Amino acid sequence: MNRPLAPASIAPTAARYAHGVLSSAGAELLHTAGVVPIRPDGTVPDGIAEQAATVWQNIDAIVRDAGMQRTDIVSVTTYVVPGQDMAAVMAARSDYLGDHLAASTLLIVAALARPEWKVETAVVAARAR
Numbered sequence: 001m002n003r004p005l006a007p008a009s010i011a012p013t014a015a016r017y018a019h020g021v022l023s024s025a026g027a028e029l030l031h032t033a034g035v036v037p038i039r040p041d042g043t044v045p046d047g048i049a050e051q052a053a054t055v056w057q058n059i060d061a062i063v064r065d066a067g068m069q070r071t072d073i074v075s076v077t078t079y080v081v082p083g084q085d086m087a088a089v090m091a092a093r094s095d096y097l098g099d100h101l102a103a104s105t106l107l108i109v110a111a112l113a114r115p116e117w118k119v120e121t122a123v124v125a126a127r128a129r
Helices: 046-063 086-097
Strands: 003-005 021-022 026-033 073-080 103-108 120-129
Touching: 021 073, 046 120, 073 086
Parallel strands: 073 103
Antiparallel strands: 003 021, 026 120, 073 120
16 A cells, blocks of 8 residues: 655645655556657647646556556656646646645656647556555
8 A cells, every 4th residue: 555655854745745655565566658648649739738638638548557546646747848837737637636645746847859748747656466
């Protein structure tokens, strides 16, 4: 079982995430690549809200394909290009994760691999065997 960590000896998190997540030894691990906002038909939505939602839909497909669920996600790393609506990015994350806490890193980067991409996210999931 995964256990979110929030040590009382350090400042609380700046948003809804865990400082760390402890997974049991021998857990089955899933590491995704950077998941990008490409729909199954190959199109890329224009707006950041739609791109962020597409990224999480793609993550959900990968997690389910591994036989896992969203509550198995222990770490999230998100890359966003400057000037994007961060509230939309965080709303898509919250829509998918709900109350589930994962460790989280958010980076603002100059660009992603394709100029039309505005957001990319990688996750790590762990599930007890």
